[in-house]
Amino acid sequence: MTIAHSIEPSAGQFILSDQDFEAVAKFAHKNFGLALSSSKKPLVSSRLSRRLNRLNVRDFKSYLSNLDTPGGEGERSELLSLLTTNVTQFFREPHHFETLREDVLPPLIEKARSGGRVRLWSAGCSNGQEPYTMAMVLNQLCPDAARLDIKILGTDIDPVVVRTAQAAQYPADELAQIPAKYRAKGAGDQLPDEILSLVSFGVLNLIEPFPFKGKFDAIFCRNVAIYFDTPTQQHVWSAFQKSLNPGGYLFIGHSERMSGPAATHLQTSGITTYINSSAGLST
Template sequence: MSVAGPIETPSDGFTLTDQDFEAIADFAYKHFGLAMSSSKKPLVSARLARQLRQQNVVNFKDYLAALNGKNSDKERSKLLSLLTTNVTHFFREPHHFETLRNDVLPPLIEKARNGGRVRIWSAGCSKGPEPFTMAMIIHSMCPDIGKYDFKILGTDIDPQVVEFAKAAKYPQDEIDQIPSEYRSLVPKMDPDGRMPENLRSMITFGVLNLIEPFPFKGKFDAIFCRNVAIYFDTPTQQKVWLAFQQNLTPGGYLFIGHSERMSGPAEKKLKTSGITTYINTPPGGDAQ
């Protein structure tokens, strides 16, 4: 990865050289799939300088050594949090959830009632509002959904936000943003301030890196991965799109972010169905 610009960027007494930035960018690309251009150098310098100061690290070279040393998982997780932004809220991009409610869920609920297995994946779930939004919609349509084999998986590469999602505690101002038609599903939080148990029991949260091979045995009936691939370059995006397509059931839905575009081999198998929404074609078929 080539980084232009001979000027060093000082921040809080630290200097991030072009060589240091290139090393950090290469590390982020190798381990997280993050593609960072030289325009990100001032941002990276400012954010990492605070981290170095907190740890009493003398320079960026020592910090890079810590990232590659033993027991570096925690430090790598902090780096990931510094380089990315977790912007999320309940019912974000509502037209996707309208499609989920009107087109995706009715046959899936019927499938579950007939003894079938249903799985929905929120990939890049951040702090959890997306999978909890799914759970609210499903419960509103089928209050006894807990009797059936219908589950939601929420994953994120960042262990810190996954722990937040598992705790399922959200500020009241975020709860207040839930549309009125669904507020009855969360009339009172649990005594410890968590989301209601009937919603939590539907969802499993875990850490997963999308640029690594997926560990799943079964396929998903719908996958949401919105505003995650914007951090990837085109080759990485295309690998992730194909991995999603291969992990969808025939007729399964894939939802991506507004600023993301489908491309590569997966495009031949995923048929457009609305704004940034795709349907997986049956084996042997191509999207038209």
């Protein structure tokens, strides 16, 4: 059967035409940096079809044109959520937190104790488990961190996950992965203040220019660039390199690869771990 129209109802479902898929892929690339190859079409089609049915929208073109308006902001984040996954967990890819504990934090804590400024960033932090894990490692090494100028920032493009991260309430099975002393005592409890006080959150799209004045000492951006095409990945790696202090660390996801101009300045230092060797900028 040839799909001639935008979306034809089929047994209560919409089917995305090739043209519509192209339009979504173009929108997602321009707005979120996502690369949707044609192999993703069945997945995108079924997820979008559910969304349009829920909204009772029968015309895909009006769905798409609403996305591009100021009032479409909420639906833009719904679209992003259905095109990506927010899967995360405390102490995910634990070797990075070992490096944080053993190599990254000790000199930074010294620096902060001598009055220096220390900034860590979890970019694409999803529901917050990654920056809170960073805070737990920091708190273990430096219980007085909240009194020093050490801050952890968590950002994500999706305002829904950022709100969940700020609420800092996690189900018991997830809390089972963290040291007992940080576990909430009862259902609905937040993580303890000693952890919350180290982390702040914001909404940030990584493909747009970063709004920061100062530089970071370590950046975790794991399992995010996997959704981007190579030019977008290279753009983001360069933006991170420019945002790192000399000697600063970048941690990326297990299935991601460093490439492009930033690779000249980011020296491999362990599994998917890079150190910024340059005070200069990658071009």
